[in-house]
Amino acid sequence: EVQLLESGGGLLQPGGSLRLSCAASGFTFSSYAMSWVRQAPGKGLEWVSTISGSGGRTDYVDSVKGRFTISRDNSKTTLYLQMNSLRAEDTAVYFCAKVNGDWGQGTLVTVSS
Amino acid sequence: DIQMTQSPSSLSASVGDRVTMTCRASQAISNYLAWFQQKPGKAPKPLIYAASYLQSGVPSKFSGSGSGTDFTLTISSLQPEDFATYYCQQYNSYPWTFGQGTKVDIK
Numbered sequence: 001e002v003q004l005l006e007s008g009g010g011l012l013q014p015g016g017s018l019r020l021s022c023a024a025s026g027f028t029f030s031s032y033a034m035s036w037v038r039q040a041p042g043k044g045l046e047w048v049s050t051i052s053g054s055g056g057r058t059d060y061v062d063s064v065k066g067r068f069t070i071s072r073d074n075s076k077t078t079l080y081l082q083m084n085s086l087r088a089e090d091t092a093v094y095f096c097a098k099v100n101g102d103w104g105q106g107t108l109v110t111v112s113s
Numbered sequence: 114d115i116q117m118t119q120s121p122s123s124l125s126a127s128v129g130d131r132v133t134m135t136c137r138a139s140q141a142i143s144n145y146l147a148w149f150q151q152k153p154g155k156a157p158k159p160l161i162y163a164a165s166y167l168q169s170g171v172p173s174k175f176s177g178s179g180s181g182t183d184f185t186l187t188i189s190s191l192q193p194e195d196f197a198t199y200y201c202q203q204y205n206s207y208p209w210t211f212g213q214g215t216k217v218d219i220k
Contacts, residue, residue: 035209037157045149045157045200047209059207099204100147100162105155 002026002102006094009107016086016111022079022096022104029077030054033099036070036081038092039106046092049081050099063089086111115139115203119212125220130191134215136184136201145205148177148186151214152197160199161186191217 008020020036036048049060049070058070069082079096086109093106116139126132136146144164149157159168161177164184174189188195196219201212 044214045151045202045211047202047211050207050209061208095156101159101168103156103159 002098004096004098004102004104006096006104006107009094009109011110011112012086013113014087014111017082017084018086018109020081020083020094020096020107020109022081024077024079024096024098027098027101029072030074032101034072034079035097035099036079037095037097037103038090038109039095040089040092043092048094051079083109088112114208115142115206115210117201117203117210117212119199119201119215121215122213123216123218125218126191127220128191128193132188132191132195132217134186134199134217136179136186136212138182138184138203138205141181142203142205144180145203146177146179146184147202147204148175149200149202150195150197151200157200188217 003025005023033052035050038046038048051058051070055072067085071080088111091111093108095103095106097103118137120135146164148161151157160171160175165177176187178185198214198216200214
């Protein structure tokens with residue numbers, strides 16, 4: 001059974017940093033591209049970033065380029081999202097997802113002064 | 114960026130109804146389209162990938178079709194557990210983009 005478990009969310013002030021983690025199990029992690037998708041309160045879904053299975057290719061939505069970094073540790077079957085210079089508009093539930101596959105349950109990030 | 118437009122934004126239907134919703138891309142995306150179902154407070158559930166292929170475990174009452182710019186998701190016989198919001202997503206080119214969603218509620 002595929003399991004994706006996000007962690008690392010929380011409340012922080014604008015300008016702060018946070019690292020999200022997504023622990024994966026139940027599939028050959030290194031064979032799959034992985035994504036982060038977010039959902040602001042009461043809003044729709046927004047793709048944030050995708051990383052290839054090897055980690056050699058990464059892509060980002062323009063609004064987070066230069067501030068967020070996606071990475072993965074295939075030996076630990078874990079996906080990460082390093083979030084810097086956080087803004088109020090980054091407030092959302094962040095989901096990790098196997099591309100064309102399962103999603104985690106999400107972790108809430110709240111950016112507020 | 115490719116814009117995805119879903120219609121209608123919401124619809125009311127009865128149990129047993131056949132329901133169809135559409136997703137239109139602002140430019141051709143071949144068949145690089147996925148559909149998701151989301152219930153309140155829950156993570157999105159993948160339903161369909163490559164426009165018409167059911168994800169493992171998804172019941173056959175769901176079907177998808179289309180290619181290029183116009184796509185549809187059909188639920189053949191609506192059941193109580195199908196009342197939810199449905200999103201399409203293109204993954205033809207970055208940035209990947211979602212439609213705004215179609216909310217299906219009870220008539």
